Amino acid sequence: MKAVVYQKFGTINELQVIERSIPSIGEDQVLVKVKAFSINPMDWKIRKGEMTLMSGSKFPKQTGADFAGVVETAGSAVNHLKKGDEVFGVVKNMMKEGVSAEYIAVPSSFVWKKPSNLSFPQAASIPVVGTAAMTAIEKMGTIGSHTRILVNGATGGFGMFLLQLLKSRKAIVTAVASTKGLDIARQWGADEVIDYTKENVMSRKAAFDVVIDLSGKMSYQAARQIMKSKGRFLNPVPKPIDIPWSIVSNLFTAQKQIVVLSSPAGKYIKALLVAIENGLEIKVDKVFSFADYKEAYQYAEQGGYIGKVVVALD
Ligand SMILES: NC(=O)c1ccc[n+]([C@@H]2O[C@H](COP(=O)([O-])OP(=O)(O)OC[C@H]3O[C@@H](n4cnc5c(N)ncnc54)[C@H](OP(=O)(O)O)[C@@H]3O)[C@@H](O)[C@H]2O)c1
16 A cells, blocks of 8 residues: 655655555454545644654654544454444554555544545544644633633634634634634634734733634743733643643742643544534645645645645545
């Protein structure tokens, strides 16, 4: 089978197609014929060697974490999936494993049946950012109709799920996006939008109960200026030092920094499927063919897309 791999950390040019054998499966695994995999910023952060503490430095590495496809074979201990089922899922270890291949072996507990009304690219867009958005909402604490939430970087994959999931929580949500994303941010539920090319959100002193930065460009120290005195800063893009540092510094400050690390658990997927059934939109900005995988990464890495970028296989 064909697989996209890289043999050392670096640019998109390190990605290459190789031939390798179809993986074998354990008794609680399924072999999935991949139909689509979505691109996440962590793919290129890992590839550039920015996350070696978690990714390790063992090569070759495949890229991508969430996928959709068709079950080719199910292990002997797998009861809920069988050959021919249309599924979506995520690798167990997002930092060390990848899905950029024609076939992948995955534990069956990380694979779910694909709703028939979703395309493979849409389903492949759910696990990483959908569960991250659910995790973030849990970490926001009590949210009421007076809670003011700032979503900085609101129209990528994470923001798409977060804005729509927050809609039912009745909070007052301000979304920061580029000009192109303002309309869709409103459509996804933002009460107010800020165009980051025209207004600096840092002028909103002490305005928000919760600030979540999805752009990776706002530090906790900066965010503190626009947070209320007991505000929370949710950080899904932590540097390794942020994890211990937030625990220590939170002991001494009323404002808190909370690191968000998603784990694509089944309970979140179940809730996401209900939200999707009730109208949550999964917008796929662009689908690239497997042969155009480098263009797909180029397109995603330059930013400016709305929702998700996906690679599809025949
Ligand atoms: N911790 C976890 O478990 C977890 C899980 C998933 C994702 N993440 C991380 O969360 C972040 C968001 O994920 P994603 O998939 O949504 O990424 P994404 O699709 O790249 O979205 C990032 C958004 O930030 C916007 N942005 C860029 N510059 C900005 C600025 N100066 N001010 C405000 N917004 C700006 C982008 O808009 P334009 O493109 O229009 O400029 C884009 O909409 C990524 O860093 C990702 O690695 C963490």
